[in-house]
Amino acid sequence: MTAITNHLPTKELQALDAAHHMHPFTDGNALNAAGARIITRAKGVNLTDSEGHEILDGMSGLWCVGVGYGRQELVDAAARQMLELPFYNTFFMTSHVPVIALSAKLAELAPDNINHVFYASSGSESNDTNIRLVRHYWAKKGKPTKTTLISRKNGYHGSTLGGGSLGGMASMQNQGCPIIPGIHHIDQPHWWAEGGDMTPEEFGLERARQLETAILEIGEDNVAAFIGEPIQGAGGVIIPPSTYWPEIQRICDKYEILLIADEVITGFGRTGNWFGSTTMGIRPDIITIAKTLTSGYIPMGGSLISDEIATTIADGDFNHGYTYSGHPVAAAVALENLRIIQDEKLVERVRDDVGPYFKAALKTLLDHPMVGEANSVGLMGTLALTPDKAKRAKFKGEEGDVGLRCRTHCFNNGLVMRAVGDRMIIAPPFIITHDEIDTLVERARKSLDQTYEGLLKDGLFVSA
Numbered sequence: 001m002t003a004i005t006n007h008l009p010t011k012e013l014q015a016l017d018a019a020h021h022m023h024p025f026t027d028g029n030a031l032n033a034a035g036a037r038i039i040t041r042a043k044g045v046n047l048t049d050s051e052g053h054e055i056l057d058g059m060s061g062l063w064c065v066g067v068g069y070g071r072q073e074l075v076d077a078a079a080r081q082m083l084e085l086p087f088y089n090t091f092f093m094t095s096h097v098p099v100i101a102l103s104a105k106l107a108e109l110a111p112d113n114i115n116h117v118f119y120a121s122s123g124s125e126s127n128d129t130n131i132r133l134v135r136h137y138w139a140k141k142g143k144p145t146k147t148t149l150i151s152r153k154n155g156y157h158g159s160t161l162g163g164g165s166l167g168g169m170a171s172m173q174n175q176g177c178p179i180i181p182g183i184h185h186i187d188q189p190h191w192w193a194e195g196g197d198m199t200p201e202e203f204g205l206e207r208a209r210q211l212e213t214a215i216l217e218i219g220e221d222n223v224a225a226f227i228g229e230p231i232q233g234a235g236g237v238i239i240p241p242s243t244y245w246p247e248i249q250r251i252c253d254k255y256e257i258l259l260i261a262d263e264v265i266t267g268f269g270r271t272g273n274w275f276g277s278t279t280m281g282i283r284p285d286i287i288t289i290a291k292t293l294t295s296g297y298i299p300m301g302g303s304l305i306s307d308e309i310a311t312t313i314a315d316g317d318f319n320h321g322y323t324y325s326g327h328p329v330a331a332a333v334a335l336e337n338l339r340i341i342q343d344e345k346l347v348e349r350v351r352d353d354v355g356p357y358f359k360a361a362l363k364t365l366l367d368h369p370m371v372g373e374a375n376s377v378g379l380m381g382t383l384a385l386t387p388d389k390a391k392r393a394k395f396k397g398e399e400g401d402v403g404l405r406c407r408t409h410c411f412n413n414g415l416v417m418r419a420v421g422d423r424m425i426i427a428p429p430f431i432i433t434h435d436e437i438d439t440l441v442e443r444a445r446k447s448l449d450q451t452y453e454g455l456l457k458d459g460l461f462v463s464a
């Protein structure tokens, strides 16, 4: 038998990992020197590592395990489908039952004007689909010059060449991902970091109107679409001012620009509605989905597409697709996952119960000397760490050092809380209980205390 088992000593697993496994978004040498933490199993909201430590997963894996770990129903759905029909493609004028059932279900859940799905296996691939889709749509409408997509700095839309270009992460684009032609970036609605003396409402309008300025500069006849996350996730859980999205919607309507809501994180209940677009009051033409679609049990992504776009494109071939578009096992798992979310009323739970409880619990951390902002929408939360709350100041020294210190303390205290720069972000599974939220915040406070003490000791609790 050649399988590696959980029973190997941690050091041996780490050595094999260091020798052969290249990790995403990771400094390989630093990781290999420290040794990866090996996660061996999980149940509910808790992970267990190879040393037997229990860790509360405040990030739902990577924003995806909405229904929690250890769901037998999802295992059974996958096993049944693997026996019945493990794979068949959807290219050859063929279809299969799970993909048909899932598409009908997604059409039922999506906003009224959206009743069509194009599948992929990840969020990145789905956004690559969207780039081609909107350009093809406008060509079909007799407006072939409408090709530019406008997106935001510090937005995240994936790691492929298309997704990485749409995203606004210079650290990615500097590494072999020059922005592909026809993408234009405007500034993000990040009031805490960039709002200066404006009120959040004024700032929200100012940032949204950058879209109008860009459209006028590029020319309405050259712009295909605007893409944004209803709430930026990987950029640090940036909750936009209330004025932002209504103004973006007005501008898209006025200039005939398609609106793509990238709901890879916000989709399927995270914000307390089935879609973050509903929470933000917008009417997208396309919605990018992945992650909570299957609660991460198996990879699947897709684009939910308006009737207008789908019917226009239906006239002739759309020469695009992936081997695993609409994979039957992934579709069966997605369908069962959506059934669980619906039957257990997890969206309502996030909106009316654990979401408000989580918000109030996070806000108790505002009395901490280092926490300048503690906010959330549904189960998407953020803490801004600062040496000077009134000035919303950054720390002196390399941005992100404080966040990383805090993340390390969190791990050691049994909590996964992610750092983006010096912001901490939290997105626990929808099944989290009040008691577990209390535990999460207790561990967060302990980690913040340890971070603060460390900074004081090292003379680093100082503004930039």
Ligand code: PMP
Pocket: 121, 122, 123, 124, 125, 127, 156, 157, 158, 159, 229, 233, 234, 262, 263, 264, 265, 290, 291, 301
């Ligand atoms: N869009 C958004 C908003 C995301 O948060 C992510 C992943 N975090 C992606 C796209 C890319 O998805 P994937 O990693 O599945 O390719």
